Amino acid sequence: MPYEPPKVWTHDAESGGTFASINKPTAGAQFDRELPRGEHPYQLHSLATPNGQKVTILFEELIEAGHPIEYDAWPIDISEGEQFGSGFVALNVNSKIPALLDATTGEDVRVFESGAIMLHLAERYDAFLGESRTEMLSWLFWQMGSAPFLGGGFGHFYAYAPEKLEYPINRYAMEAKRQLDVLDKRLGVSEWLAGDDYTIADMANWAWYGQLCLGRLYSAAEFLQVHTYGNVVRWAEAIDARPAVRRGRMVNKLSGEDESMKMRERHSRADFDGR
Known part of the structure; x- marks a missing residue:
């Protein structure tokens, strides 16, 4: 039967497919959860989806190019709804990965949206911006x-x-x-x-x-x-x-058949040793 839209749309949690259990038509935190914090100025909270991999690839390319930076990368399991925790929502009100906490200037600065994070980092180090x-x-x-x-x-x-x-x-x-x-x-x-x-x-x-x-x-x-x-x-x-791309693909990767490509957390270059 053809679908006839009702006069007023209402949310049906049973009709949303794979992610129906976590998708809702509202924004904001759904539960309290603080985010972990490592020792580096950059704290990335992400997952190895295409949008998440954009940023970890750039981080690894910057390191490969010799820039003296390090970062901690913590997983946000979107299949479990972790993106709706209060700590993550404070970093990204849109509850989407990735989100970055930048403390390089001594103050905590949040950056969200993958393109914004990439441009923020590339401009910070004047790298991978191209001639044009x-x-x-x-x-x-x-x-x-x-x-x-x-x-x-x-x-x-x-x-x-x-x-x-x-x-x-x-x-x-x-x-x-x-x-x-x-x-x-x-x-x-x-x-x-x-x-x-x-x-x-x-x-x-x-x-x-x-x-x-x-x-x-x-x-x-x-x-x-x-x-x-x-x-x-x-x-x-x-x-x-590219070696940096191979490394960037691994970071915050929680699933997949190839165990050698999984890296739940990333805290130093040494985490890739032997991979």
Whole structure:
């Protein structure tokens, strides 16, 4: 039967798919819980989703490039609703990972939204901004605006919705492929998204589109025929081979079949020894 929207929408916790038990139409803390705090000026609270990996990859790239920084990374298990604890909500009123506490100036400063955290760190160390800051910012914000259609749109209806529905899957598959084509055309004329330099725009876009093309998101590589976007695949494989990217993917990773890639917490470079 076709769905007929009611005059007034009400929340139905049984109809939300995989994350129905934690999704609510309200904001704010749902329980009291203080966040742990390590010894480093940067305290990251996150999870190894694409949005979380953007920031841990950047941290590891900064360290790889020789910047004298360290950070503690603590897991926020969104499947258990930990993002609604009072301590985390104080860092991010939107209850989404990642969130960063920056105490490098002697005062606690919160930074939330993955793109904002990346730009905050890149500007702090004048790194991975590229020669054309304007071009880099365009691609960084393109990712921030486009990826919700890939994750919350395609990913939700293809992988997480309680039933497979043809219309939304077709609608968001078309948009996902259009976005891949945007990237493919750009990477056909430029080695990196912002030009000749590897930047935070590449890291941010790779976390979503690169990993999609590497078969790591939604088991949808065949469905979307990602191999046909040859320029994106070339770019994705080049970034995937970077040591800092491999490390960044591990941080706050709680699930997956490969035990060697899991790292619940990260407190020093030595945590990667032997991996």
